[in-house]
Amino acid sequence: MTPSPSDFALQEQDILQALTKAKSRDVDYADMYLESSVTDSVSMEESLVKRAVKNVAQGAGIRAVAGERTGFAYSDDLSVQDLVQAAETARYIAESPQGEKPLAVTHRSGPSQNLYPLTEPLTDITTEARVDLLNQIDVEARKYDSRIAKVMASFNTEQKIFLVVNSEGQLVGDVQPLARLQVTCIAEDGANRQIGSYGGGGRVGFSFFVENDRALEFAREAARQAIVNLDAVDAPAGAMPVVLGGGWPGILLHEAIGHGLEADFNRRKTSAFSDLIGQSVASELCTIVDDGTLPFRRGSMNIDDEGTPTSRTMLIEKGILRGYITDRLNARLMGIPLTGNGRREDFRSVVLPRMTNTFMLSGESNPEDIIRSVKKGLYAASFGGGQVDITSGKFVFSASEAYLIEDGKVTRPVKGATLIGNGPDVLKKVSMVGHDMKLDEGIGTCGKEGQSVPVGVGLPTIKVDEMTVGGTAMA
Amino acid sequence: MTNVPSTHGDRFPELAAMVLKHAKTLGATEADLLVAEGDSVSVQVRMAEVDRLSKAREKVLGIRVFFGKRSASSSTSDFSEASLDRLVSDTCSLAKAVVEDDTSGLPASDQMAAEIPDMDMRDSRQLTVDEEIDLAKRTEQSALKADSRITNSEGAECSAGYGSILLANSHGFVGSYASSSYSLSVSPIAVDSQNGGMQRDYWYSVKRKFQELDSPEQVGQEAARRTVRRLGSRSLSTQEVPVIFDPEIAQGLLGHIASAASGYSLYKGASFLMGQLGKKIADESVTVVDDGRLANGLGSRPFDGEGLPTRRNVVVDKGVLTSYLLDTYSGRKLGMTSTGNASRSVGENPTVGTTNLFLSPGTSSPEEILKSTKRGLLVTELIGFGVNMVTGDYSRGAVGFWIENGEIVHPVEEVTIAGNLKNMFNDIEMIGNDLVFRGRTASPTVKLRKMMVAGH
Numbered sequence: 001m002t003p004s005p006s007d008f009a010l011q012e013q014d015i016l017q018a019l020t021k022a023k024s025r026d027v028d029y030a031d032m033y034l035e036s037s038v039t040d041s042v043s044m045e046e047s048l049v050k051r052a053v054k055n056v057a058q059g060a061g062i063r064a065v066a067g068e069r070t071g072f073a074y075s076d077d078l079s080v081q082d083l084v085q086a087a088e089t090a091r092y093i094a095e096s097p098q099g100e101k102p103l104a105v106t107h108r109s110g111p112s113q114n115l116y117p118l119t120e121p122l123t124d125i126t127t128e129a130r131v132d133l134l135n136q137i138d139v140e141a142r143k144y145d146s147r148i149a150k151v152m153a154s155f156n157t158e159q160k161i162f163l164v165v166n167s168e169g170q171l172v173g174d175v176q177p178l179a180r181l182q183v184t185c186i187a188e189d190g191a192n193r194q195i196g197s198y199g200g201g202g203r204v205g206f207s208f209f210v211e212n213d214r215a216l217e218f219a220r221e222a223a224r225q226a227i228v229n230l231d232a233v234d235a236p237a238g239a240m241p242v243v244l245g246g247g248w249p250g251i252l253l254h255e256a257i258g259h260g261l262e263a264d265f266n267r268r269k270t271s272a273f274s275d276l277i278g279q280s281v282a283s284e285l286c287t288i289v290d291d292g293t294l295p296f297r298r299g300s301m302n303i304d305d306e307g308t309p310t311s312r313t314m315l316i317e318k319g320i321l322r323g324y325i326t327d328r329l330n331a332r333l334m335g336i337p338l339t340g341n342g343r344r345e346d347f348r349s350v351v352l353p354r355m356t357n358t359f360m361l362s363g364e365s366n367p368e369d370i371i372r373s374v375k376k377g378l379y380a381a382s383f384g385g386g387q388v389d390i391t392s393g394k395f396v397f398s399a400s401e402a403y404l405i406e407d408g409k410v411t412r413p414v415k416g417a418t419l420i421g422n423g424p425d426v427l428k429k430v431s432m433v434g435h436d437m438k439l440d441e442g443i444g445t446c447g448k449e450g451q452s453v454p455v456g457v458g459l460p461t462i463k464v465d466e467m468t469v470g471g472t473a474m475a
Numbered sequence: 476m477t478n479v480p481s482t483h484g485d486r487f488p489e490l491a492a493m494v495l496k497h498a499k500t501l502g503a504t505e506a507d508l509l510v511a512e513g514d515s516v517s518v519q520v521r522m523a524e525v526d527r528l529s530k531a532r533e534k535v536l537g538i539r540v541f542f543g544k545r546s547a548s549s550s551t552s553d554f555s556e557a558s559l560d561r562l563v564s565d566t567c568s569l570a571k572a573v574v575e576d577d578t579s580g581l582p583a584s585d586q587m588a589a590e591i592p593d594m595d596m597r598d599s600r601q602l603t604v605d606e607e608i609d610l611a612k613r614t615e616q617s618a619l620k621a622d623s624r625i626t627n628s629e630g631a632e633c634s635a636g637y638g639s640i641l642l643a644n645s646h647g648f649v650g651s652y653a654s655s656s657y658s659l660s661v662s663p664i665a666v667d668s669q670n671g672g673m674q675r676d677y678w679y680s681v682k683r684k685f686q687e688l689d690s691p692e693q694v695g696q697e698a699a700r701r702t703v704r705r706l707g708s709r710s711l712s713t714q715e716v717p718v719i720f721d722p723e724i725a726q727g728l729l730g731h732i733a734s735a736a737s738g739y740s741l742y743k744g745a746s747f748l749m750g751q752l753g754k755k756i757a758d759e760s761v762t763v764v765d766d767g768r769l770a771n772g773l774g775s776r777p778f779d780g781e782g783l784p785t786r787r788n789v790v791v792d793k794g795v796l797t798s799y800l801l802d803t804y805s806g807r808k809l810g811m812t813s814t815g816n817a818s819r820s821v822g823e824n825p826t827v828g829t830t831n832l833f834l835s836p837g838t839s840s841p842e843e844i845l846k847s848t849k850r851g852l853l854v855t856e857l858i859g860f861g862v863n864m865v866t867g868d869y870s871r872g873a874v875g876f877w878i879e880n881g882e883i884v885h886p887v888e889e890v891t892i893a894g895n896l897k898n899m900f901n902d903i904e905m906i907g908n909d910l911v912f913r914g915r916t917a918s919p920t921v922k923l924r925k926m927m928v929a930g931h
Binding site for chain 1 (some may be wrong): 745
């Protein structure tokens with residue numbers, strides 16, 4: 001289904017009338033983003049599904065771009081009068097309000113790819129089915145081990161319809177489903193209390209969670225992590241070899257290099273990666289891409305929020321920095337290709353260049369050999385969040401399940417610890433890359449300038465020869 | 476162009492009455508609703524040019540209905556009668572699909588705020604877009620001019636926002652208030668000409684009253700000072716040393732106490748402060764207060780997210796945990812009554828939030844605290860999310876300064892600081908006399924006896 005103005009109770013002429021107001025002579029480009037979304041959320045704690053919330057939102061964001069300047073206004077009223085008023089506000093950044101010309105739609109198309117063909121919209125999932133899923137999770141997690149004392153789970157879905165109309169005559173839209181299941185367990189053994197979390201999802205339907213008992217697997221995995229952490233000893237402090245497991249530990253790439261390769265920071269030359277295209281920023285074993293075209297993935301989109309089809313962008317090829325990820329504004333100002341990474345949280349937010357699914361391609365090492373090669377170090381299997389200082393390049397990410405490696409063997413679990421490194425250096429220290437690339441389960445959310453968007457990451461097992469581990473025990 | 480706040484607010488009492496009546500007609504035993512609207516204009520300037528001008532205007536209505544002990548919530552931004560009718564009936568259907576929760580329900584009717592004081596949170600001063608552009612440009616210009624090593628900028632921002640909310644429930648409570656907020660900020664970038672490399676930092680001012688905002692020059696110069704002093708940063712060797720948290724960073728520690736003392740963390744078993752009420756959790760120099768009625772406080776409000784009066788709660792008194800922070804639901808779960816800390820996003824169930832949270836000041840000046848430190852780390856920025864609220868385990872990336880013999884020796888980056896919050900509050904050795912409210916949470920400088928610092 002391709003959205004049309006009628007989904008917003010508007011005529012094409014109404015939209016063009018407002019957009020025309022935004023596109024005065026001095027404005028290079030203007031667009032309107034119309035969005036309507038329904039989010040449904042149920043959550044369970046104390047073995048009771050006691051929270052059910054439904055939020056409905058719709059609105060329009062209008063932007064006018066002149067040189068490096070962006071004017072932006074939004075309205076949650078979709079009357080022609082409100083849209084015209086928003087358009088006139090957006091145009092304020094232009095030198096002169098003169099020279100409006102009537103606009104027309106000349107390219108009208110649905111997305112050229114269909115990455116998330118769902119048989120039924122997420123809004124059709126009954127509340128009873130959602131509640132039943134969470135109840136099963138509660139039973140499964142408690143069955144895993146009698147020390148599981150608390151189980152919390154939530155199931156969230158969002159069905160979003162959007163339409164972008166721009167001053168170049170393009171009218172394009174998409175319907176984007178997004179579903180996520182999250183399970184958290186607390187294990188208790190006397191006074192020792194530990195937490196474990198797991199979850200997954202994507203641009204998927206309800207069946208994703210049911211098939212292969214996936215939801216129950218998430219429950220067992222959250223319970224397992226909590227139980228493992230009951231035996232955790234203090235994490236070591238200091239620089240040491242670190243082996244990262246496949247999947248979610250790919251958050252390393254997101255923080256260490258992904259943000260630094262977003263075009264806005266590089267156009268402004270405020271990124272530690274500014275002007276490094278063509279230079280070596282990683283070991284030859286590292287090839288890293290950002291790919292918004294993977295079917296059903298959380299970070300994928302048929303088109304980005306400016307209507308550009310998503311693509312696979314080579315960021316680092318055998319250690320050499322190849323490209324930035326772009327939106328329209330930055331691609332135009334920098335004279336570099338559009339990559340389909342223009343994203344926004346919703347109609348209230350401006351478009352920024354953002355990652356989609358960012359991952360490292362598989363190498364040739366056997367994961368067991370990677371562990372065996374480390375005499376004394378850390379093996380990190382799962383992580384919580386991370387953060388980066390774009391300008392200095394320093395980044396952190398926090399392990400939620402990690403183990404000591406002693407004499408080539410994974411031994412005792414250690415308490416969560418933050419790992420810190422320098423983006424432009426850390427990947428130069430990658431000395432082994434496994435053949436086991438894995439994408440995460442689909443729970444990632446990336447924050448930038450206060451806007452959250454769903455993203456994916458992926459990583460094979462890799463060895464970083466030296467990283468600083470922020471534990472409490474003298475290594 | 477001027478930012479004129481919209482006037483939907485006049486219709487709110489009427490909308491509220493209509494929605495509550497409809498819910499009752501459909502069989503809801505209790506209901507409450509929250510209507511919020513806001514207008515704001517913000518301008519971002521970068522390298523002396525307007526980078527982005529954003530105007531926001533929104534409104535949203537959220538409702539929560541109860542059918543006995545079953546409840547559900549929902550929200551919409553479409554205020555047409557048809558949409559609101561659909562919202563109420565959808566929410567009622569949703570409520571019937573969830574299980575009974577014995578703890579659920581509105582607060583008792585005699586707990587509702589009887590008087591709603593005017594807390595003087597709204598400034599009528601309107602800023603034109605051109606005034607905002609001028610303020611942002613002056614802020615950035617002050618930063619760029621302050622030091623020749625500042626050659627770039629992530630930009631300066633000026634914003635002004637006006638909002639109002641109305642809360643009503645089936646007990647007959649109707650309360651509303653309006654507020655305003657003005658802010659200025661800038662993030663300059665300094666280049667290290669000797670070693671290459673760049674550093675950025677940030678400074679800001681945010682107030683409810685325009686007159687109280689720091690001047691663009693003050694904000695710009697402070698941002699420049701904070702940025703330039705980071706040039707030449709390096710890591711440290713791994714060691715256990717005293718750590719000083721500057722006020723901007725120390726307030727984060729208070730946030731951790733508040734979130735561990737939140738009724739929701741406690742009854743869910745997700746707090747390192749479980750079972751600690753009435754016990755010593757911190758050094759006896761530590762007194763932490765949450766005060767919802769503080770004059771001019773950015774977190775002040777006449778009533779909380781359930782319509783209960785806000786008040787002053789002493790969370791930690793001379794090192795002893797004296798009060799949890801509760802709303803009605805989490806209070807009932809723990810066999811206690813609400814502390815007036817319900818916080819509410821439209822369309823969500825209430826949860827617990829702080830109002831104006833602060834650590835009572837000590838007697839030492841920040842200079843005395845520095846002088847008292849033979850070898851140690853002064854922390855001015857933390858990154859990452861390495862705080863485990865269940866266990867108290869704490870491990871975060873840090874930026875700051877290395878201290879030897881009471882003097883700052885060089886800036887520091889790429890290190891972590893780690894410990895456990897349960898020990899860290901007991902390890903507080905000195906508290907500064909420099910308490911200044913710059914936001915909703917405020918702390919003076921705080922010195923901890925020791926933490927593990929990991930570097931190379």
